Amino acid sequence: MKATKIKMKTGCAQSNNTTEISEIYVEGCTNPGYFAKESLYDYLKNNPDSIQVNIYPYPNLIPALSSNQEKYVRSEPNDTPNDNLLKLPRN
Template sequence: MTKATKIMLKPGCANPQSAVEIDKIYLVWANNEGYFYDKEVVHDFVQKGNIVHVDIGPHYPKLIDAISSRGEKYVRSEPNDTPHDNLLRLPRV
């Protein structure tokens, strides 16, 4: 299972209100190797049908691809009972 485990915000963004403000996402692969990827790369990966889970239990929501009103590619987590996107709850670097 591929998991998103941490995020890096856009420069100058200290208090994000939306997943659009994420710059890079750290993905950990099944072999436990991990790397930071630009959110646009993760968007394309998910859009092609690959599954990435946010590393927040117990539900481990999936990432879904999205495009902002400005045409910016990004990903967000599946909606659930939390008021904020689960990606924004991951540790920040």
């Protein structure tokens, strides 16, 4: 499956912080669409390495917890300064 678009939290449209993503559009599944980051966190805990960011080098999405124990997802670290998830089109 591929993450192809993101929606940011209200007022965070230009943010480069993955915790401020509210929803992620996932394709390649039986019901493509936007999924809340918390739902994807739970899914990825049970199904690791099953969703990739649709930007080369196609890093896996991984579950993460913020310092406030907020569930979110980010891409596996690589040699880019910003998370690849934040490079997806924003709606």
